[in-house]
Amino acid sequence: MSMTIDRTKILLDTIKRLLRRGASAHLNKIVNKTHAADLAVVFRFLTLREQEAIFDLMDDVGHEAMLFSELEEEILIKLIEDMPPDKIVGILEEMPKDDVADLLGKLSDERSQALLDLMAKEESEEVEGLLLYGEETAGGIMLPDFIALEQNTTAREAIEALQRDYADIEMPFYLYVVDDHGHLVGVISLRQLVVVPPHTQLKNIMTTEVVSVRTETDQEEVARMVARYNILAVPVVNENNVPVGIVTVDDVVDIIREEATEDILKMAGAGEDLIESQSIWRSTRIRLPWLLASWLGGIVAFLIIGYFETSLNKLVYLAAFIPIIMGMGGNIGTQSSTIVVRGLATGRINIKQVWEVVFKELAVGFFLGFFYGFLLGVVAHFRYDRWLLGVTVGLAVMSSMTIAALVGSLVPMVFARVNIDPAVATGPFVTTSIDILSVFFYFQIATVLLAL
Amino acid sequence: MSMTIDRTKILLDTIKRLLRRGASAHLNKIVNKTHAADLAVVFRFLTLREQEAIFDLMDDVGHEAMLFSELEEEILIKLIEDMPPDKIVGILEEMPKDDVADLLGKLSDERSQALLDLMAKEESEEVEGLLLYGEETAGGIMLPDFIALEQNTTAREAIEALQRDYADIEMPFYLYVVDDHGHLVGVISLRQLVVVPPHTQLKNIMTTEVVSVRTETDQEEVARMVARYNILAVPVVNENNVPVGIVTVDDVVDIIREEATEDILKMAGAGEDLIESQSIWRSTRIRLPWLLASWLGGIVAFLIIGYFETSLNKLVYLAAFIPIIMGMGGNIGTQSSTIVVRGLATGRINIKQVWEVVFKELAVGFFLGFFYGFLLGVVAHFRYDRWLLGVTVGLAVMSSMTIAALVGSLVPMVFARVNIDPAVATGPFVTTSIDILSVFFYFQIATVLLAL
Helix, strand or coil: CCCCHHHHHHHHHHHHHHHHHCCHHHHHHHHHHCCHHHHHHHHCCCCHHHHHHHHHCCCCHHHHHHHHHHCCHHHHHHHCCCCCHHHHHHHHCCCCHHHHHHHHHHCCHHHHHHHHHHCCHHHHHHHHHHHCCCCCEHHHHCECCCCEEECCCEHHHHHHHHHHHCCCCCCCCEEEEECCCCCEEEEEEHHHHHHCCCCCEHHHHCECCCCCEECCCEHHHHHHHHHHHCCCEEEEECCCCCEEEEEEHHHHHHHHHHHHHHHHHHHCCCCCCCCCCCCHHHHHHHHHHHHHHHHHHHHHHHHHHHHCHHHHHHCHHHHHHHHHHHHHHHHHHHHHHHHHHHHHHCCCCCHHHHHHHHHHHHHHHHHHHHHHHHHHHHHHHHHHCCHHHHHHHHHHHHHHHHHHHHHHHHHHHHHHHCCCCHHHHHHHHHHHHHHHHHHHHHHHHHHHHCCC | CCCCHHHHHHHHHHHHHHHHHCCHHHHHHHHHHCCHHHHHHHHCCCCHHHHHHHHHHCCCHHHHHHHHHHCCHHHHHHHCCCCCHHHHHHHHCCCCHHHHHHHHHHCCHHHHHHHHHHCCHHHHHHHHHHHCCCCCEHHHHCECCCCEEECCCEHHHHHHHHHHHCCCCCCCCEEEEECCCCCEEEEEEHHHHHHCCCCCEHHHHCECCCCCEECCCEHHHHHHHHHHHCCCEEEEECCCCCEEEEEEHHHHHHHHHHHHHHHHHHHCCCCCCCCCCCCHHHHHHHHHHHHHHHHHHHHHHHHHHHHCHHHHHHCHHHHHHHHHHHHHHHHHHHHHHHHHHHHHHCCCCCHHHHHHHHHHHHHHHHHHHHHHHHHHHHHHHHHHCCHHHHHHHHHHHHHHHHHHHHHHHHHHHHHHHCCCCHHHHHHHHHHHHHHHHHHHHHHHHHHHHCCC
């Protein structure tokens, strides 16, 4: 049976109906044959009480562990609040260790320590190791299980070692080769291993161009490398080039989606996480501060127009052009900054290309500004029969769009250069500066040209 | 040696320098030990002549095939324009078939048929099969190589079949199980196969809850499923539930990045593809039409203000509030539509939830509008010592922000409902409608309340 996204809605309705009816036997059947990823989606729409009722019906600890891995953090934390610690630990021990570390990192230090104390020593040490690294770094998302063998090992010995020591590796795609200091020197795919003569030493068949990342590498960079090289796992090395873990492609898929969502929301000034499931109040509070920049910018524009009040009094219909001049600047500025932010995120634009990129955007802004400014000038001339007014609003659109393209491309490049997330810069900051600059230049040009 | 993204820049500089010097021997060495994915990035910054020089230095057809797979379409099409057909076919035969189909789909029918005629019969049939499906569907991106066995097969027979018939499968993660009509009925991971007693029949160990997609399923939906279920490959079935291919996780990684980029650019009205590497003229032409909506909207706002010219003449400083009222509406509208568009793209918002989502956004818009409207009202009152003006601009901000949240959330939901890409709706369309509505309600409120 194939489960598509739309069927989740049907599943949710069924579960809610059975919960209302208290039809445990039927519910029990459904819960235990539903994929944990689907249950996790259903959980988003249930109350804590309902979630607990469903969870109690789950028969298999492996299924529970998958659900824990799939649940959103906030939901999971509330769900385990009143759960007995040994029950929790039983489930944690079935989960991938990077997910366990993620969860423990979110709990209070006491709570997390209490759980670690209950875990088997080997497990808890590995998890504690992961907790040392930043949550969004390669170290924080890696799995500590991987296969590493010394370069003089033969293919036959390697296969024996795999069967003996590495039977429970989660993702056995690659075998990493180390020298006698433990440094990473090569990689072999498991398929290669079985097609060479058994006495061949690993060093003679390994690929020496290993793509690897450091424990402190940002997860976004890790994702970019896995995507670029189309690999199924990337080894994570410490400062001595000794492998300490791997990041697998299924985690990378999640990172890419998360990072893209984060970038999109930040650019729109709508927080970092998708808040569609949060309460109205919470949502209001998250979005409130982002709008402050825009409000303050509006006040500055208000003061600028106030400063030109004499000009405006003499020619009141100047006001009618404010929306189009601001709007054209705002839109092209958003285009430019979006292209730059996304280009930087996907590695298609390099931060060293500042002037090349900015100059290009400037030129595009100028040409588009010339085109739309000319159009508006013609309209203004015919409406008010005053060619100097046409020139004024035409120039205003041109300067607004040129400046907007400049600001929209330069600001994220500069932010990236000084290591501030360029996506944050884009939204309110760029839009607001463009609004202010557009209005100022418009009235300045009008005052001079129309001799107001 | 680990190759990070920043090193690409160094590689590019080195290659360019060696090309200028004509240092073929040195260049030859570098080219042949550089990963095809890195060469593909370098190619973006080279002229066709330089690209050809580099390509001629490549020694290994497997390496050439990887480069073909990694190169951007436009670059690849130009590169092969003057290449002898049998040389091209030699390379195509080393490439994954989905990549070959992608390329041939881009060439003229004659050209593509000429290449197919030169290919081995079995290969060309498989590629032609893929060409039947839409490029952005599961059928268009699937690999036709996968493992499917009948459900009565024993584990031992399955292992023998794998070694005998499936030795050259690219991604051997899962074994799919079919009934005697060839219908997909289960899945087994290769690891499961080796730990059960040899005489066990597949139907007794297979998982019957197979996640699968149809050939016509959109690639975005395919990516969403692979991400949700953390699987390494998803089987593609035809209308009779017979497996015809698989989509692997490494292709999904690329799809997710592409789709996110596409959504981000569309929302900003900046086309569909990252155009940072295009010429200034081309870039201008792509962005020109997107700005037309915004220009026309500006003209409508201009007409509206013209219509209220009498009011404006009596109270000219009303103009000073236009930027803040438009800006606040525009920003919250962008927040709302971004949350909805991204929520729809990631499957976190369901199109059936229209009223729930829209009502929530409306409420958030109302509260934020009340807050920032009140703030502005206070400022206006103190600046002009006229409390009714304060009430006017306060109400204007409130109505602008409430309407913006409504439009920003409703429009993408409605578009998604009628199967139009909601990302396209968001950018110019939403922003422009909000600008017009904000200005209209502002002057309407002012005219009534201030009795102008």
